[in-house]
Amino acid sequence: MYRYKDDVYDRIWLPYESRDWRRLTTSLNNDDLDQNYYRPPAIVMSTAVTPVNGSAPLQFHWDADNVNDQYYIYRHFSEVEELAGNETRAFNMTMTGELPYGPEIPIYRGVYTIFTRLPLTGAKRYQLSLSKTENSTHPPILNAIEVYKVKDFSQLETEPDDVDTIANIKNAYGVARNWQGDPCGPAKYMWEGVNCSFNGLNPPRITS
Known part of the structure; x- marks a missing residue:
């Protein structure tokens, strides 16, 4: 688990495993990483997952407790392999409740984030799927994902x-x-x- 001081916003980052994934890692510190506004920690972005079957999509899902639940999602990408000039990693992305994205091309040692502008709601299961494009030489990757569930707090804000x-x-x-x-x-x-x-x-x- 990682949080503050690795994460300046004190978010909690937990590992997630799947038998359909394999892990890619690189050595990376905060000075090496070309950050964006969301500033996911370098120690988190130094690891990515990719499908064991290079031709298969990379998939992740979660089940809602209630179909009326609302979620905001942030998907963080960073290329962890230094690809040769004749190599590419490009993929299309679909997410329950969203229009398709793509093709997406991760930046080597840079952070690229795709987020929901409106809350996802109305589904019992939310499925994220990343599929390599026809001309891509490498399968898709995902470094980190943030899933936020909207909660209704009746308590007033502090004075x-x-x-x-x-x-x-x-x-x-x-x-x-x-x-x-x-x-x-x-x-x-x-x-x-x-x-x-x-x-x-x-x-x-x-x-x-």
């Missing part, structure tokens, strides 16, 4: 003045903790080392 104060403290003292999002909400995920008070219909307040 804005308190948020500004704690943010200034964090910046002034260089606090190196996994402080992201709302300091007090959801209550189950309050910032580490922060205490909050909750008073009915009023916004939560930071007490210490």
Whole structure:
């Protein structure tokens, strides 16, 4: 598992295995990687999966608990093999609830992200499929995927003045903790080392 400090946004990255995949790896650090806005960690992007059968599609799926669930998906790609001039890796991509993409060509030591602009909803199973193009000499790859399920939080956001104060403290003292999002909400995920008070219909307040 990887998270902060490998990931500046403290996302949680977990390995996922399939008997239909094989792993490709390279040596990569953050200085080597030409990042994009989403900044997936280099240690995560240094590994990719590809189908065991080079002619078969690379597939990944998950099942929704409820067909009304909404999901946002981020798929991250980076070429981990330095291909020769006469070699190519190009693939088309389909995803339940989306129009097809492609052809996609991963960038060597660069990050390319495809994301959903609108939430995916209405399906019991969501299937991602990557298929090599007719002229591609290499099968598709996938380095990382983020799946976010939309949750309806009834809790109010933390009092804005308190948020500004704690943010200034964090910046002034260089606090190196996994402080992201709302300091007090959801209550189950309050910032580490922060205490909050909750008073009915009023916004939560930071007490210490």
